[in-house]
Amino acid sequence: MSSIVLPGVQPASPVEPPRKGLTTWQTWGLILIAPYLLVFGVFVLYPVTYGLWLARNPATYLRLFEDPVFFRTVVNTTLFLLIAVNLKFLLALYLSGFFIHEKRWIRWLSVIFIIPWAVPAIPTIFSIRFMLNPEWGLVNSLIFRLTALDGPNWLTNPQLAMAMAMLVHIWKALPFWTLILMAGRLAIPKELYEAASVDGASGWQKFKYVTWPSIRTLYLTSTLLSMIWTLGDFNSVYLLTGGQPADQTHVLATLGIRYIRLDQVDQAMATIVVALPFVLPMVYFMMKRLSIDDQQKTS
C-alpha cells in the first residue's frame, strides 16, 4: 500500500522556518500522520481508483442510459435537490429568525426542535412510513375521522411518495441548518438593528438591509454544501419507499445501491460517475472556501 500512500507526502514547502532538530520532528510528523494516510489510501484512494476502472467501459453507460429507471431517477434527483433543499433553507432562514428570540420558552422549544437531528434515522423514518400507511396509518385515519373521506395512497403514488421523501429529508435536516443560520444571525452586531430601528425601519427592511447582507454568503455556501450532501441522502428515500412503486422513486444514491443488489457493480459505479461532473465542481468550491478561511485564521 505504501506505493499508493507515499506520493501524497512529497509536495508542499515547509511552513515553519527551519530549526534545530527539524529532521526528528519531521520524522515524528510523518509517523503520526501515517495512520490517516493509510486509511485514506486503503479505503478511499484505492476503492475510488478501482471503482473508476470498473466503470471504464462505454457499454456500461449505454446500458445505464437505456434503463428507463435511470432517466426517472435523474429527474427525481434533480427535483429532490431543487425543491427539498431550497424549501428546507427558506424554512431554516425563517425559523432561525424565530429561535433567536431571547425568551426562556423559545430556548426550551429549540431543545425539542433538535430531536430529529439527534436521533438515528431508521426509527423516525419507519415511524413516518407507518403514519402514511393508507389503511392503518395515523394520517389517513385522522383524515377519515375529520372528513369521512379516504386519504390518498401516500407511498404507492410515485409523485406523492417523492414528495413524502422530501418531507422526511426536511424533517430530519431542518434543525441542523436552522442552527447554522442562527449562529450566523447571532454574529450580527445588535447596534445595526438598533440604528435601523431609530431610522424607523420596518421588520422587512431590517431583514433586507441588515440581516440578509450579513448572512447571504453563509446562506449560499450552506445551500451548496447541503445540495452535495442531499445527493448522498440514501435513508430518506430508501427507508421510506425503498424505490417503490416499480422503481419509480429512486434517487442516484439509492439507484447505485440497487445495482449493487442486482450484482451489477460496474453499472452502480457508472451511476456515480455520471453525477461527478456536477458534484466535483461543488466539492472543489467548498474545499477552496474552507482552505481560504483556514489561511485567514492562521495568518
Added chain:
Amino acid sequence: MTSRKLLSEAKLWLVAIPILLWTLIPIYHIFLFSISSKDSAFSGALWPDKPTLRNFSTVFRQENFYLHHFWNQIWNSLWIALAVGAITLAVATCAAFAISRLKVRGGRTVMNAALFTYFIPAAFLAVPMYKAMGAYGLLNSRWSLVLAMVTLASPYAIWVLKQASDKLPWELDEAARIDGATPLQLFRLVYLPLMTPSLVAIGTYAVLLAWNEYLYAFLLLSHENTIPLAVGLGHFLASDDSPWEILMATALIYALPPAAIYYAFRRYMVGGLTSGAVKS
C-alpha cells in the same frame, strides 16, 4: 402597550405550535406504538385503550422471529460504535498534531484529501468501498464496518481537531522544545491535556455516527451474527405483515442511547458543528 405585547407573544405561539407538532408527532408515534397492542396500534388510535409494556418484554426476551439475535445485535452496535470512536480519535488526533503542531511536510495536501472525503456524499463512496471490502476479504466481518466508519469520521475529526489545535499558543511548543522535550513528550504532556474538550466532542461524534449508520452497515454486513441493531431493524420490513408495535419498541430502545448522549454533550456538539461545518 400590553395588548401589543400580547399580540406579539401570540404571533410567536402561532409559529411555535406548528413547530412543536411537526417535530414531535413522528417521535410520539414511535412511543405510542411501543406501548400499544397490535390491534390498538393498527386502529389509528391516538392513545391505546390499555397501555402495555408487553412489547418491551418481548424484545428483551427475544420472543419474536425478527428478534432472535436482539442482544447479539445491540452488542454488535455497541462494539462497532466504541471501536470507531477509539480508532477515529487515535488516527485523527495524531494527524491533527502532525499537521498543526509539527507542521509536517505535505500536511496541507493531506488536509485537502481529508476534506475531499468529507464533502463527497457518503452514499457515493459506498459503492467503491463495498467492492474494495470484498477484495480485502472483509465483507461480513464487523471490522469492515468499523474501518469504513473510521474512514468517514476521520476527515471531519481531523478538521475540527486541527482548528482547535491551531488556537493553542506556540510558546508552549517553543518552551517544550527548549527544555529538550521530544515530540512524543510534547504530544503526551502538553497537547493531549489541552485538547481534552475537543477530543471528548470528536469521540462522541464518531461513536454516534457509527451507532446511527444504516447504509454501510447493511451493505457490508449481512450475516445474522455480525449485523448491528440498525440492520436488524431494517429486516422487520422483509414482509408485509410485520409486527410494527414490536419494531417500534425495538426502535425506541435503539434511539434512546444516542439521543441521551447527544443531549449530554450538546454544548460541545453544536459548537463543534457550527464552527466546523460551515464558515460564513
